[in-house]
Every structure is written in C-alpha cells, then in structure tokens.
Amino acid sequence: MMTQGASVHASAVLVGDRAVLIRGPSGAGKSRLAFDLILAGRAGQLPPAVLVGDDRVHLDTVDGQLWVRPARELAGLIEIRGLGIRRCDVVIEAIVGLVVDLAAGDAARLPPPEALSTRLNGVLLPRIPVGSGYDPLPMIAAALTTTASSGSVQPLDDCSKGIGNHISPNIATD
Template sequence: MSQLHANCVQIGAHAVLLRGPSGSGKSSLLLRLIHAGGFLISDDRTDLVARGADLIATAPQPIAGLCEVRGIGIVHGLPVRQEGLVKVLIDLVDDAELVERMPEPEYEEICGIPIPRWTLCASDLALEAKIGVTLALATGEMRLES
C-alpha cells in the first residue's frame, strides 16, 4: 500500500488522482468535478493499493467521506464512492507557463502500476474538460495523434 498527498474523484467508471501542494486548488477542482456528476473518493490523502493490474484508491479511515472546503470548513454529505479504479494522475500547477503545449505522454509507477500523468494549470478555464480528455486517453476512448 502507498499513500499520496492527493485528492481522488470518480468520474464515470474510473478515478482520477489530483495532486498538488497545499492551496493549489485540489479541493476546489474536486468540488467542481463532483458538482458535474463525480463522486468523492478521498480529499487530501489517498490510500492506494494494487489489485492485480489495477490501482485502487480509497480514503484513509479517519477522513473517509469528508472534504475540506476552504473558507467554509470540513463537510460531510457529498456523493461518495468507497473506492475507485485509478486511470489518471493530474499534477496541478499554478502557472500556465509550467504546462507544456504538446508534452510527451508520461507515466508514474504507483504500487508497481504505471499510471498516465499529466501536468495542468489549476486556473485553466477548460480544466474539467481537459481532465475528461486525459481520462478518455487513458481508457482508450481517445488517442493522441502521432
């Protein structure tokens, strides 16, 4: 088992890890994705385990079902899933200049499983849509042109 300082949200049948430093917008993005139909798996810290060839995310027991909403407090009652099949890792940055225009696909090995990793700007107005694209690429619904 491994633990990341990351949020996890289920979108459709798959989960996305949202990683970034404190205050980078992980929880705000998580709330927007939940508002658009996603489900909270974990906020702030995510436990990860390999199950066969799959990477499974869960929330550590003390924070399961909870989400910190900056400026409001810790809330309970969001739509929740107990675990999710992770397909993508998103690293959030606060400067659009740090996002490559046409990056080569990258992977990060977590619990021995390679997961596609993308760096995106937290303030990008198309962020939720771009996360949908990364998930579609990871599941084979879309492909990158070579």
C-alpha cells in the same frame, strides 16, 4: 482482500468507472478540483462522479491495478474553501484510471508523450500535468471524453497567416 496501503497527500474522485487521482502541493486546488469533478458529473458534463477521498488517500496495487481508498478518518469529508469541511457522498474504493498533477513543473501546451504517463506503485497510468494558474477541469473533461489524435495530424511550425497554431493548412485560409 485489500491491505492497508501507503497513505498519500492527494484527493480522488470516481468518475464513471475509474478514479481520478489528484496530486499537488498544499493550496494547489486538489479539493476544488475534486468538487468541480463532482459538480460536472451532476451537470452531465462528465459521467457520474463521487468523492473517494479528499486531502489524504490510501493506495494499493492489486493484480496490476492501482486502487484508491479514503483515509478512514476523512471518509465522506471534503474541504470547500470559504465554507470549511463539508460532508458528501463517498465510495470506499475505486480503481485509479487517471493521475492529475496540479502545479506541475513539466506542464506544457503540447507536452511530450513521456509527460502524459506516470508509474505509481508499479502501475503505468495516464497523467495530466497542469501548470499553476490553469483550470484543470477542461483538460480532464477532454481526457475522459475524447481520444488522442492519430499520429498523422501534426501542428505546423509556421502558418501562412503567421499565427503558428493551426493543425492543417486548410484551416484559416481565406
């Protein structure tokens, strides 16, 4: 049985069999991202996605896994900017599989490996730091539907075309 855990200012959506925990300051877009994930699940762009909680959730660690549950008074409610508080389907608990930090100060185009994980309640989890002004949905979709490249693929420091963002010398050579 799960015990009442720490209440945190965050949203969470169950995508497939793992929850995406969305953190960030007020106004950063946590509710918007939660709803975008639900819509992407409905559209088949991601596995089916269901709200766990919006604005405030409870976290518990059980057997080395981080569980998330909605705050009881907010269960099944989500804020949709311009429409207000709306009801939607909800799951009462899920295992967290990914943490997304909106308006993250350490967001980078090619983040160092240490920025791509975080420890919450003693559990090491994959993390996506998203900078202010960037759409987090494509990054999350990529994280959930692709795998990391092998260590042998490295971006080039300089490119023969002078652009500097090519993965291999074979790309964009005339």
